[in-house]
Structure formats: C-alpha cells, structure tokens
Amino acid sequence: MAKGKYIAEDIKILEGLDAVRMRPGMYIGSTGARGLHHILWEIVDNAIDECANGFADTVKVNLYKDGSASVEDNGRGIPTDIHPKMGVSGVEVVFTQLHAGGKFGDGNYNYSGGLHGVGASVTNALSEWLKVEVYKKTVHTMEFKSYLDKETGKVKSGVAMGRLKDTGKKTTKKGTFVHFMPDATVFETIAFSADVIQRRLKELAFLNKGVNIEFSDLRGENPVTLNFKYDGGLVDFVKYVNDGKNCLYKEPLYGFEERDGIVIEFAIQHTDSYTESVFSYVNNIPTPEGGTHETGFRSGLTRVLNDVAKEKRVLKDGSFLGDDFREGLTAILSIKMKNVQFEGQTKTKLGNPEARMPVETTTHDVISELTRNKKLSSVFDSIMQKALMAAKVRLAARKAKEIARASKSLEGASLVGKLAGCSGRKAEQNELFIVEGDSAGGSAKQARVRQYQAILPLRGKPLNVEKKKLDQILQNEEIRTIISALGTGIAGEFDISGLKYDKIIILADADDDGAHIRAILLTFFYRYMKQLVSEGHVYIGMPPLYKVYKKDVVEYAYDDKELPKVISKVGKGYMIQRYKGLGEMDPEQLWDTTMNPETRSLTRVTIDDATEAERLITTLMGDQLEERKKYIAEHADFNKVDGYKDLLKK
Ligand code: TSJ
DSSP: OSSSSSOOOHHHHHHHHHHHHHHHHHHHHHHSSSHHHHHHHHHHHHHHHHTTTTTOOOOEEEOOTTOOOOEEESOSSSSOOOTTTTBBHHHHHHHHHHHHHTTOOOOGGTTOGGGGOOOOHHHTTTTEEEEEEEEEEEEEEEEEEEEEETTTTTHHHHHHHSSSSEEEEEEEEEEEEEEEEEOOTSSSSOOOOHHHHHHHHHHHHHHHOOEEEEEEEESSSSSSSEEEETTTTTHHHHHTOOOOOSSSSSSOOEEEEEETEEEEEEEEESSSOOEEEEEEEETTTTTTTTHHHHHHHHHHHHHHHHHHHHHOOSSSOOOOOOOHHHHEEEEEEEESSOOOOOOOOOEEEOOOGGGHHHHHHHHHHHHHHHHGGGGGGGHHHHHHHHHHHHHHHHHOHHHHHHHHHHHTOOOOOGGGGBBBBOSOOOOOEOOOEESSSHHHHHHHHHHHHHHTEEEEEOOSSOOOOGGSSSHHHHHHHHHHHHHHHHSOOOOOGGGGGGGSEEEEEEESSSSHHHHHHHHHHHHHHHHHHHHHHHOOOOOEEEESSSSEEEEEEEEEETTTTTHHHHHHHTTTOOEEEEOSGGSSHHHHHHHIIIIITOOOEEEEOOHHHHHHHHHHHIIIIGGHHHHHHHHHHOOGGGOOOOHHHHHHHO
C-alpha cells in the first residue's frame, strides 16, 4: 500500500503513531464519546491558535454524512517547506510526529499545540484516513491512511500516501483544511454529537474574542449551520451566564494584561443571587477544580475590594472576607501560559505555582485602576452594599450551624412519604431508584423486588441547585426527600456510613427534560454528597428507545443505531414500538429494561461526569434551557442528538 522507501526517521515516526493506536487511552483519555471528540478538539485547537496569534479570524467545522469531520481556518497554512531537521514538509511533520505541535517557527506559536495534550498526529493515528489541504497561492494536498499490513498482520497508523503535493491549482484562499474519518475500529462510537460540539465551539468563541466560528452539521436531511462570534469575548460570556438574573450593575468589569509571560484576562459581574460562580480556563481548557490561577484571582479580588471598602469607609472596623465579595459573583478567568501542569482528581486543576502572583497582581491592579474611574463609582457602591449584606448574614453567624441543623433535622422518616422503601436492611444490597414522573414511579413500584429495591418518584423537576443557597435547596421537597432517604446528611455533615443504599439509580427519560433532571441531580450529588459519586454509588439507568417484538419475542433497542441490529435479531414479521418516555412502559417492560439486574443497562457515574454536568448546568445550560429547547425544536436535525446522554453514557 505505502509506496517508496522510508528513511530511518520515518520508521521511528510510524512506530510513534502505532503506539498511539496501541494505547489510545494514554493520549486521548478514552475511546468512548469523549475520546472521539478529543481528536476533533486537537484539530480545532490548532485552528483557534492560529486565530489567537492574529493570523486568522475564521474557523469552520463541518460534520459529513459519511461520519467524517473537517476543520478549516484562513490562516498562514501549515508550513509546506522542508523541515531542516526532519527532511520532510512541515505538514508531514505535524501529522506524523508526536508532540510536533508548536516546535517550528518562532515565538509566535507560544501557547499552542501540545498544550492541550498531544496534537494533530494523534488525530491522524486514530483516523481511518486524513486529508490536508494548505492554501497558499496554490493548493497543496497530502493524505494519510491507516491500514492492515498483510505481511505483519498489524495495523499501520497514519501512513503518508506520498509526500505533500503542490497541485499547481491556483487559489485566492489562505489557510488550512483538515478532513478526517475517525477509525471505527478504535472508538466505541464514531457518532459526533452536534450538541457537544456546538457547546464547546460557543465556549471557544467566548474565550477568543472576535473569532468567527462556523459549525455545519451536514448529516441530516437539511443541513444546519450555526455561527458564533463574540466581539465582547469574556464580557459577553459573563453576560450570557448572567442572562435572566438580576445584575447589580449593567456592564461587567473587564481586565486584560500580560504579566511575567502569562496572558491574563477576566470579566466579572455581580447578581443579587447568593452563589459564587467562578469559571476558570488555562489555554482555553476549563479548570473546574480551580488551581493557582483561581487562588491568585480570588486573593487579588479580595484585596482590592477591601481597599475600596476602607477608602469608602464601608466597615467601621475589620475587613470583609473573600466570601462576602463573592456572594452573587459571576466571573470568568482565562489565562494563557507555557508548560502547563494539571493536577487534581480529574486533572482539571492548575498546579503551576508561578501563575498565582501574576494573576493576583493583575486582578488587583486592573480593578484598582477601574476604581479611579468616577463613572464606575456606583458599580463599586453596589458591590460594597452586597458585601455588607453578606457579612451581616455571616456575622449573625450560624450559617454552618444552620446547615448542620437543617441537615440533621432531615434524618428520620418524617419526610419520606413518597418513598417506597425496601424491606431488606442490608445497605450493601439495596438500591434506590430515583424515577422521573409519578407514572413511571408507579410502574416501578409494581415491578420492583420489594426486598432490596426502593422507589422514589420525582414529581416535578428538582430545583436548579446552582442558583440557590444551601438553605433554599433544603426547602425543596424533592431534594429533602432524597436527602432523608439516603440517610447520610449533606455537605459538612455528610457521613457515608449512614448510607442506606449501595446503588442510587437515576431513571429519567431519554429526552432533554430527562437530561436536565439527570444533570441537576448529578450537580447536587457532586456538590453536597461528593463521596457518593467518588465511591461509585451513583448510576444512570438507560431506558430503551424502541421495543421490537413479535409473538413471543421481545427485544429492546437503546438508540437509533442499535435498532437495525435488533430488528434483524427479531426477524420477519417484527413490530416496533417507540417509547416516548418511561411513563409509557408497563411494569413488566420497566423491569426487563431498566430494573432487572440480569438484563438492565446501567452506567456508573464518575466524578468526571459529575464535574462536567455541573459545568454544563452552571455555564452553558443554566437559564438557557427554554431558549435551547426552542432552538432544538426549530432545528429538527439536532433532535437526534442528546448532549447529556452522550456525556453520561460514555
Ligand atoms: F491540527 C492541524 F495541525 F491539523 C491543523 C493546523 C489544523 C488546522 C485546521 C489548522 C492548522 C493550522 C496551523 N492553521 N494554521 C497553522 N499555522 C502553522 O502551522 C504555522 C504557520 C506559519 C508559521 C510560521 O512561523 O511562519 C508557523 C506555524 C506554526
């Protein structure tokens, strides 16, 4: 297949890519839906970098009917000349060398390439084929393939089908176009999720002001194209997160500075709510676990606002705590730096100690400068008022005690009215099903094995935990019932030894409402009962979408892809029922598909899933659900794709 001789260097290169295929998890985390999207982000990141460096302003992402994806920018084009050390074109280096990302060129390419991880060569290694076009006066093309080497019986990865070729075809375009087909033998699924992609591209557009990002899903009957471009960048991001909330001042405060080689950018705006929402990023990668940059940001903010408080003589004595200034705060912090080190449970926490001081100083100095602006006086007045209220509540003490008491008072059976408990007393065998809707709840109660399966129907939606203070959350009946049923208490009072169930199984519909309920519950567990998730007690039950049956045969399909397989299994004369929701299933069906340990399909929730659910709830979903639903309804093609399901299934 691959023609021509290879110099020694090439052979090493190819072994490098083959190693990626041997252990994909080492390079992209998983071979599930996450990993699949990861190889797209590797390409997108390169195009975004070209924009961030000022050489391009547009990135287009396309999904095609055959399952492939492409990314195009209007930048300088990957270098086509021969790389002095490697002796092959820059393009070939980029796609065949691990970590080749930002190795050539000059300091322009500071924050790019390998930083996200591994670069374009990994995408190449895990693709069935990959095609590149570079537009620089003429069109240059190159193609790579992975194939089975008949001699060795081994799969070769990302092999160049000839060198980079100047087709001679004239073009007025500038830039790079990369088109690839994820390898179905590597990934558990090669179905890209429009929802996941759309959400991330929107986030990237917020984080990279002025960059025009276009996303076309060409897979369905009618193509759908979305455009994201935010000239306000982080300011627009904060406004978006705060949309629908009562903001204490109209324009977010914004800072941008490069200090000690770190590019620091932030925007903040206070609302009348009680939660603190600080979202941080390093090199466009979310850091939900925080880290040194966030620490610096918080202390800089606390310090400068306490300066203001002194100057305005807001407090007679003493000073505010950082918490007081962060009540109702929405903030986005985005930094760019080299040699990033991630740590933490999910490797989403910035570890570099050298990031803290520059961020602290910049935050302090920029905001301090803003206080000199007379027009912003009222902004700082309202921040002070808010902090004063927060401090009063705090000084009136007891917040912690309140929580403790509230949590304690929930113990005992008084609130578990709706719960159909189980009779067995062995917690390690017991299962609690949290079921969306009274109707499905009723079926579940009839179907269950009373001895070890308990059912808790959720009537409404549990409230969006993000927006509320803990004591408000404790007012919510659905949440109170869950807390009292579990027997562990919450937050500071959480004690896993009280847990009455080994498995907590969330059963919600396979639609957007169901996705929202799952995300809210996960966010709640993640925030207030984290150990429940980290010790693997939380599960998602997956109801099927179709029943395929005839006389005495019944089979279920869990998604559209599975349907044809199931149909052929049942054979001639089959009939199909599509479930609109759990509520349509009778007890027996519910038992077979989602409750019977022998036949059901459960997914254990990881801390990673929960972090992601929380992040989506707090940034990219939030109050926008109604909007989003409207949007989805108007774009029928997106209906097939369910963001959270994708995520939660993994
Ligand atoms: F991922 C990827 F490598 F496949 C890829 C790279 C995909 C896409 C869609 C775009 C790109 C890309 C790379 N866009 N722009 C660039 N730029 C360079 O590689 C480049 C160009 C010129 C110079 C220079 O120093 O003159 C340096 C670099 C790194």
